[in-house]
Amino acid sequence: MSTNSGAHIPKFRRVDLALVFVGGTLGTASRLALSLLQPQGLNLPVMVLLVNVVGAFALGWLLTSLSARGPETSARRRIRLLVGAGFMGGFTTYSALATDSMLLTNDGSVLLGLGYGLGTVLVGALATWCGMLVGTKRRTSAKGN
Amino acid sequence: MAITPTLFLTIALCGGLGAVLRFTVDTLLTARFGSRMPWGTIVINLSGSFVLGLLTGLLTHSLLPEPWLLAVGTGLLGGYTTFSTASFDTLRLLREGRTVASLANAFGTLFGAILAAYLGFLLATLF
Numbered sequence: 001m002s003t004n005s006g007a008h009i010p011k012f013r014r015v016d017l018a019l020v021f022v023g024g025t026l027g028t029a030s031r032l033a034l035s036l037l038q039p040q041g042l043n044l045p046v047m048v049l050l051v052n053v054v055g056a057f058a059l060g061w062l063l064t065s066l067s068a069r070g071p072e073t074s075a076r077r078r079i080r081l082l083v084g085a086g087f088m089g090g091f092t093t094y095s096a097l098a099t100d101s102m103l104l105t106n107d108g109s110v111l112l113g114l115g116y117g118l119g120t121v122l123v124g125a126l127a128t129w130c131g132m133l134v135g136t137k138r139r140t141s142a143k144g145n
Numbered sequence: 146m147a148i149t150p151t152l153f154l155t156i157a158l159c160g161g162l163g164a165v166l167r168f169t170v171d172t173l174l175t176a177r178f179g180s181r182m183p184w185g186t187i188v189i190n191l192s193g194s195f196v197l198g199l200l201t202g203l204l205t206h207s208l209l210p211e212p213w214l215l216a217v218g219t220g221l222l223g224g225y226t227t228f229s230t231a232s233f234d235t236l237r238l239l240r241e242g243r244t245v246a247s248l249a250n251a252f253g254t255l256f257g258a259i260l261a262a263y264l265g266f267l268l269a270t271l272f
Contacts, residue, residue, distance in 0.1 A: 009173075010172050020164050021162070024162075025157045025158055028224045032157065035219075052228040055229040059233050060236065081168075089224070090160045090161065092227050095218070096218075098258035101255075103201070120228070121252070125236060128233055
C-alpha cells in the first residue's frame, strides 16, 4: 500500500486499467445473467442479495489469501486487479442495493426496504468474515509454496 | 423487458468502464486522503447511488428509455459501485480494533446511499 504523499498524483498504467476493465466486464455480465433469474412477482431483489453476499465472501477470501502469501508481487497485483477490483467490484453493486431499498421504503414497505438494506450489510459482513477465515486457513496449508 | 445479446454485451462493457472509473477515483482519493478511512469507496457508493436514484426517477416519469437505464444503471453504475469492497473495509476496520469507524463505514454508507438515491429520485420529479 502506498503512503500518503500529499500532492503526489498517482500514475495509471494501461495494463492495470485493462485488467480492471476485463474483470469488471465479466463481473457485470455474471451479475446481469444471475439477475435475469430473479423470480417475477417477488418484491425482494433476492438475486442481487445473493450476488452481493457471494461476492463479499469471495473478496474476503481473495484479499486475505493473497496477502497471506507475503508481500505483493506483480503477479499477485495482477490477480488482485483482475479478480478483486475488476470482477468482484463489477459483480457486486451498491447502487442497486441503495435504490431498491429506497424504492421499497418509498412504496410503503418500510420494514422490507430497510430490512433488505440492513440484512444485506449484516449478512455481507458475516460472509466477508467467513471468506477471510477461509483465506487465512489456506496460508497454513499452502505455506510450503 | 427482453435483453437482446447486443444489449447484454453493451451492459457488460459499460460495467467494465464503470469498474475502471471506480479504480481511478479510488486511487486518486486514496492518494489524497490516505487509507485510514476508505473515503474512495464511500464517495463512489454514495455518488453512484445518487445517480441511479436519479435515473430510476427519470424512467418512472418516462424521461429515460429502459435500455438506457440498463446500460448506465445496471452496467456503468453497477460496475462503478461495489458492495464487496465496502464490506471488506468494514471487516478490516473491525479487525484493526476501530469499532466506531467500522460501524460508521457499514451503516453510514448504507443510510447515506439510501438517502442519496432518494435525493436523486426526488430531483427527477423536477424535470
